[in-house]
Amino acid sequence: MKTTFLAKYVLFLVFVGVIVFLLVSGCGTVGPYTNNGGRLHGEASISAPIRLLTLSGVKSVSISALGACKIVNGETNAQIDFLKSGDLQVACSEKGLIVNDNHVAAVKIRVIPEGGKIKIGEIVFRGIAEIVCEKNEMNVINELGIEELVMSQVGREVSSGFKPEALKAQAIAARTFVLHEKSHSKFNGYDLKNLAGEGRIYFGTYTEHIPGNEAVDATRGITLRYQGETAFTPYFSNCGGYTEDVSEVWGTDSKEPYLIPVPCYFCKTAEHTWQSEIAKSHIVATLSAAGHSVGDIFDIDPNFETSKSGRSKTVKVVTDKGKIVLSLNEFRSIVGYNVLRSARSLTCRQRPGAFYFTGKGWGHGVGMCQDGANGMAKLGNDYKGILRRYYPGTEIYRK
Numbered sequence: 001m002k003t004t005f006l007a008k009y010v011l012f013l014v015f016v017g018v019i020v021f022l023l024v025s026g027c028g029t030v031g032p033y034t035n036n037g038g039r040l041h042g043e044a045s046i047s048a049p050i051r052l053l054t055l056s057g058v059k060s061v062s063i064s065a066l067g068a069c070k071i072v073n074g075e076t077n078a079q080i081d082f083l084k085s086g087d088l089q090v091a092c093s094e095k096g097l098i099v100n101d102n103h104v105a106a107v108k109i110r111v112i113p114e115g116g117k118i119k120i121g122e123i124v125f126r127g128i129a130e131i132v133c134e135k136n137e138m139n140v141i142n143e144l145g146i147e148e149l150v151m152s153q154v155g156r157e158v159s160s161g162f163k164p165e166a167l168k169a170q171a172i173a174a175r176t177f178v179l180h181e182k183s184h185s186k187f188n189g190y191d192l193k194n195l196a197g198e199g200r201i202y203f204g205t206y207t208e209h210i211p212g213n214e215a216v217d218a219t220r221g222i223t224l225r226y227q228g229e230t231a232f233t234p235y236f237s238n239c240g241g242y243t244e245d246v247s248e249v250w251g252t253d254s255k256e257p258y259l260i261p262v263p264c265y266f267c268k269t270a271e272h273t274w275q276s277e278i279a280k281s282h283i284v285a286t287l288s289a290a291g292h293s294v295g296d297i298f299d300i301d302p303n304f305e306t307s308k309s310g311r312s313k314t315v316k317v318v319t320d321k322g323k324i325v326l327s328l329n330e331f332r333s334i335v336g337y338n339v340l341r342s343a344r345s346l347t348c349r350q351r352p353g354a355f356y357f358t359g360k361g362w363g364h365g366v367g368m369c370q371d372g373a374n375g376m377a378k379l380g381n382d383y384k385g386i387l388r389r390y391y392p393g394t395e396i397y398r399k
């Protein structure tokens with residue numbers, strides 16, 4: 001009896017402690033914001049919307065709400081108009097915004113579609129559009145929930161034919177990645193840039209697929225943390241047998257202890273090896289465009305320096321103007337990420353007028369190997385096992 005009473009007393013204390021902790025910590029939601037949209041240091045809240053700069057410095061924009069939409073003043077929230085069908089041409093003047101040839105007394109408006117989707121230019125986005133007029137130019141911000149963004153990311157990153165547990169792992173990795181990026185944002189008025197040609201993170205609804213959306217729903221709110229903070233969770237297509245240390249790819253400032261080389265036996269059945277013939281003229285042209293003065297190339301050593309796990313770190317290009325040493329990342333970005341797919345097991349041979357490369361895997365190699373994740377799922381592993389393997393030491397966190 002005495003033991004039972006003691007156990008109940010301890011349980012009561014633990015219960016009270018948990019309640020006090022939740023009240024103090026805001027139920028796990030941290031991430032204070034300044035009034036001007038700038039962010040103080042801290043974690044971003046997973047339940048807060050993400051604000052993406054989608055168009056920058058435009059004079060006019062065509063926006064369609066799919067169905068009816070409400071237009072409100074972006075500063076006062078007062079309703080300006082309600083349109084049954086929302087085809088809008090928005091322009092900017094010194095007096096403020098002009099919507100369908102009518103001046104509205106506001107420099108910032110929010111277009112809120114009843115159906116939750118909005119077309120900006122040619123792309124259908126989830127969420128709402130905010131249009132800000134400044135100095136006769138407009139910025140268009142797409143505001144949406146993180147889960148809506150992750151649907152698009154999962155669909156774009158992996159095939160609908162992936163196993164459900166691999167799709168779940170991808171959803172969690174993508175959600176965590178976006179939240180991490182948001183936590184470290186230094187922009188004012190928006191969280192992340194989503195401009196064409198500048199590393200888009202959200203591609204609208206057209207990249208979504210049903211199995212991906214189901215995986216997002218099944219893992220809603222789950223992220224990975226390391227020592228209580230949102231982890232940095234990059235991913236890529238195929239590791240070619242071994243993932244890479246983060247510092248080998250993105251420099252010694254990157255020290256995440258859970259982004260270390262791990263063996264991967266699970267991606268061999270997928271697109272594991274590649275070969276690519278790149279015209280010498282293409283390499284000369286792209287190197288020149290990147291600011292390297294080159295007229296001819298005599299030789300390329302693709303493994304001038306290698307990482308501990310055997311990936312190429314730097315490439316030496318012997319040219320008529322001397323030797324150029326480039327990081328493998330830089331070389332890939334110059335000649336094309338899709339022609340030089342990875343840094344693993346790189347070989348390079350000269351052919352008439354061209355260089356012939358072979359290698360293993362596809363992508364930067366840091367974090368989760370997507371083909372490996374699918375291979376693990378096929379063998380019966382769940383998303384937790386997959387994430388533990390590729391981000392060892394992180395913990396699964398459910399808000």
Ligand SMILES: [Zn+2]
Nearest residue numbers: 264267369372
């Ligand atoms: Zn792999």
